[in-house]
Amino acid sequence: MLPFARVTILGLGLIGSSIARGVRATMPTVRLTGYDADTDVRATVARMALVDDVADSAGTAVIDADLVILCVPVGAMGAVAGEFAADLPADAIVSDVGSCKAEVARALAAALPGATIVPAHPVAGTERSGPEAGFATLFKGRWCILTPATQTPEAATERVRAFWTRLGAEVEIMAAEHHDRVLAITSHLPHLIAYTIVGTASDLEEVTQGEVIKYSAGGFRDFTRIAASDPTMWRDVFLTNREAVLEMLQRFSEDLSQLQRAIRWGKGDELFDLFTRTRAVRRSIVEQGQDDAAPDFGRTHD
Ligand code: NAP
16 A cells, blocks of 8 residues: 555755656656746646646645655755645645754754654765756665654654655664764765865866866766755755764864874875775675775766
8 A cells, every 4th residue: 555645745856856756656646746946947847747736835735745745955944844834734744855854853843833744864866956857766775764753653654664665765763863963974074075175176276177177087076076966955954964064074184184194104004004994885885785886986988
């Protein structure tokens, strides 16, 4: 049996449109309604027929939903919830896909008193945005982390789990605060580092822009992919998951200083030991199916 019959998606960019495509592919009888603040996005979604109905407000979009998923930038979650609060059916479940959980959960609970909320974060994405960037298999084999509050009925969490399982994801449940610390080191800090390296390289005066691009295969281009991620989304992530990011950044800065010292004093063994340990981390990621084993991230060079 399907966990939900009428699903509403608010925010139809990369993640929202991928959910819509995934629902079409795996739960074709589900009635899909979508809404996006951007009129161009609404027109694109209607033209591509990604949902059954494109609503022209968040309120009308949720009116007969049994699952409402917010797929907007994390900084907009509370405001969007406020837009539809008065129209939300009493038995509907509200979820989201935000990259940070504790702050978003607080914003949703404040805007939707009494509603059943099961926050979620599919740990899957690309550096692209918008409805045309989405695809049905984005979540296949990826983790989706649910962070229900302790008072959330287990049956609601189980229905949301069943929904994500249908989309091909592996579901894990954890506390919102724990999620935010884990993602600070596995996702948010890597993005911050990529933004820094690409920013520094483009500011260097003695190396021309042309050379940075020409010799990018030396490693730089792998950072540029991450640093091309959506500016609105990532601005909101850093402002929302501030504490956990600052904590991990502090640890990172200390380790970076240690590496700096090792290089200065010619401590080759220290460098070698670290690089050996990090190689093993990469091997585990490939073994667990979270990346391609092919060299150079599976790129073809023909
Ligand atoms: P996206 O492609 O930029 O899509 C977001 C959509 O929401 C845009 O169409 C945006 O319209 C719309 N929007 C913004 N404010 C709105 C509002 N107040 N009401 C209704 N619609 C609004 O971004 P995304 O990558 O799908 O990210 C969406 C959410 O997923 C974020 O919370 C992000 O943290 C989370 N997430 C992202 C990834 C990833 O890798 N991208 C992975 C996991 C989770 P505009 O055209 O006006 O911007």
